[in-house]
Amino acid sequence: MDAIAHFFGAIPFELLLIQTVNGIVTGMILALVASGLTLIFGIMDVVNFAHGELFMIGAYIGVVVLATTGNFWLALVISTLLVGLLGAAMQILTLRPLIGRDPLTTILATFGISLILQNYALWQFGPTSRKLPEPITSSFTLFYLQYPWYRIVITVISAAIIGSFWAFLKYSKFGVWIRATTQDRVMAQAMGIPVPWVYTGVFALGAAMAGASGMLFGPLGSINHTMGLDWVLKAFIVVVVGGMGNLGGSIVAAIFISLLEAYAAIWVSPAQAVIVSFIVLILTLLFRPTGLFVSISK
Amino acid sequence: MTLASLDRISPRKGRLSHTTVFWMVFAVIMALLVIAPFVLPVFWLKFLTEILIWGLLAMSSDLLLGYTGLISFGHSVFFGLGMYGAAGALLHSHPANLWLAILCGLAGAGGAALFVAYFSTRLRDVYFAITTLIFAQIFYVIIFTWTSVTGGENGLIFSRPHFAIPFLVDFKFDRYTMHWFVLALVAGSYVLLRRITRSPFGMVLQSIRENEARTRAIGYPVDRYKIVAVMLSGLFAGLAGVLYAVQNEFAAPDFVFFITSGDTIIFNVMGGIGTLVGPIVGAGFFQLLRELLSRLFGDQFPYLIPVGMVFIVMIIFLPQGLMGWARRWLNQ
Structure with a gap:
């Protein structure tokens, strides 16, 4: 007992708090990625294996637009819109012909798209990583650290996007269409809702969210053609842990897993901290295979 | 080729049972593969x-x-x-x-x-x-x-x-x-x-x-x-x-x-899932396509872009794959 108390006593309180902030920052980006993924799944029953690549393309578009215009926020808007358009094109060209087929074919199709996008990025931008500069360089003192304001801004923007998306689903006409299609697509069609376009719109929305999160995350890490994989894997873990198709659960799970990884990073290297989320996933599959947070908002 | 021609012949002959034809085709293909190293x-x-x-x-x-x-x-x-x-x-x-x-x-x-x-x-x-x-x-x-x-x-x-x-x-x-x-x-x-x-x-x-x-x-x-x-x-x-x-x-x-799993899935879809023979054909098709593309455009060519496009087109228009036409016969 003593040893355990000593072990935990040895962690400085400041470090714990810093890691909490870090966990929430990455958690919000992850929530943004995962809510796009879970939205697409919940409504279209499509598991989008290309979601990580949309994230990556978002970051790359950001790099290009920033290099030409020099304005980060403009780049954010443009990359969000372009990735949204790309999503719409993807849906119309590849997923729409597959409506009514075995849902497994959509997994195959999105996997094919992820191959194309990833190799396109490799071909176009080469294997070397790119960097995005932080648009806000000022920082504040968090104990002994100079903590960049930009990270706080990301968290707020992510929360704002998720929040406005929530409001959009709840109050706008298109949001009502989306919810109606989720509940009963045949009936929705019968009531005159253009279901195929709802699908396209939903896919574009989810893609745009992935693109925005890629751009927002850009300055925190390096941008390369394989960056999507880490994020899509984490987002998959989040949607399994949170309950697939459950928006609230995904957000809670994203923050939960990111916090755990941040705390784990106190003791082990960040690369090994990933193992923690794997363990959470395995435990979830063992004890609550339908998701840890299913009871939270449906 | 052999499969195709024999498949066309078999219903006409009528006397040979499906099993016989199947194992004959199998033997022919095996024989071809056995002598392949000499050729x-x-x-x-x-x-x-x-x-x-x-x-x-x-x-x-x-x-x-x-x-x-x-x-x-x-x-x-x-x-x-x-x-x-x-x-x-x-x-x-x-x-x-x-x-x-x-x-x-x-x-x-x-x-x-x-x-x-x-x-x-x-x-x-x-x-x-x-x-x-x-x-x-x-x-x-x-x-x-x-x-x-x-x-x-x-x-x-x-x-x-x-x-x-x-x-x-x-x-x-x-x-x-x-x-x-x-x-x-x-x-x-x-x-x-x-x-x-x-x-x-x-x-x-x-x-x-x-x-x-x-x-x-x-x-x-x-x-x-x-x-x-x-x-x-x-x-x-x-x-x-x-x-x-x-x-x-x-x-x-x-x-x-x-990536290896991804390639495996591509082999399957290209060749035709649910046939067992198809995946081998798919693997051959994929490797040949890759070899062809890298010979035509150089080693650095991102061959997975055209391969990925072919893959998606096949999912939409040819979901049975290359060997799909023989699926019933192979599983009979």
Whole structure:
């Protein structure tokens, strides 16, 4: 007992708090990625294996637009819109012909798209990583650290996007269409809702969210053609842990897993901290295979 | 070609039973593959041997994709553990024993398959793809970082074992015998897999593919069937890994990366899922396409962009794959 108390006593309180902030920052980006993924799944029953690549393309578009215009926020808007358009094109060209087929074919199709996008990025931008500069360089003192304001801004923007998306689903006409299609697509069609376009719109929305999160995350890490994989894997873990198709659960799970990884990073290297989320996933599959947070908002 | 012509002849003859025709075609193709080493130049022989190995991997995946209706992104794990199991056995046995390598490779792949199967089959089929992808990443991270055992990024290098049956034969593999050895195991696996898919067990798997809820309602323990299917599939994938390791004399973490699983799925879809023959054809088609593109446009050409486009077009317009026309006949 003593040893355990000593072990935990040895962690400085400041470090714990810093890691909490870090966990929430990455958690919000992850929530943004995962809510796009879970939205697409919940409504279209499509598991989008290309979601990580949309994230990556978002970051790359950001790099290009920033290099030409020099304005980060403009780049954010443009990359969000372009990735949204790309999503719409993807849906119309590849997923729409597959409506009514075995849902497994959509997994195959999105996997094919992820191959194309990833190799396109490799071909176009080469294997070397790119960097995005932080648009806000000022920082504040968090104990002994100079903590960049930009990270706080990301968290707020992510929360704002998720929040406005929530409001959009709840109050706008298109949001009502989306919810109606989720509940009963045949009936929705019968009531005159253009279901195929709802699908396209939903896919574009989810893609745009992935693109925005890629751009927002850009300055925190390096941008390369394989960056999507880490994020899509984490987002998959989040949607399994949170309950697939459950928006609230995904957000809670994203923050939960990111916090755990941040705390784990106190003791082990960040690369090994990933193992923690794997363990959470395995435990979830063992004890609550339908998701840890299913009871939270449906 | 042979398949096509005989298929056209068979209904007209009428006297020959389906089984006879099937085994005749099988024998003709086998004979062609057996004499291939005498005809093909060195490069193309190795190419063909590798296609057979990739074909075995793809066939193993077809048991899940085509017959059970599960998309597995975990086949890189089974393949990779087959490689590392073989590498471990070859590095630690003196003299290096081929049979021990196969045994260890199969044990590694089977163990991993049991682990992956247990967790991945707990959720409905859409999740199977996701969880196997995540497990592929877990195993990749473990193998990549556990340098003391797996050699980390560099992998393990060893020399090819002798082909030895005690008191009978003992010779060093050359390109001829390597090809025949691979061919024998791949052909044996094909016959075995064909037997499995046509057995009552295989019928239950196909019924799970068609309607899982109904199969469960009839009283079959669906989860247990799925676990056994994944394990069987993993064993054959592990065998492919062993063969690849023995042929190329190394085990590398790249092959554990999920890209290998992705290629396997592409082989299946291109060749035609649910046919067992299709995946081998698909593997050949894929490798030829890659070779052609890199010869036309250079090594740096991102061949996966056109291959990915062909893949998507095939999913939409030719979901049965190249061998789809023969599906019924092959499974009869």
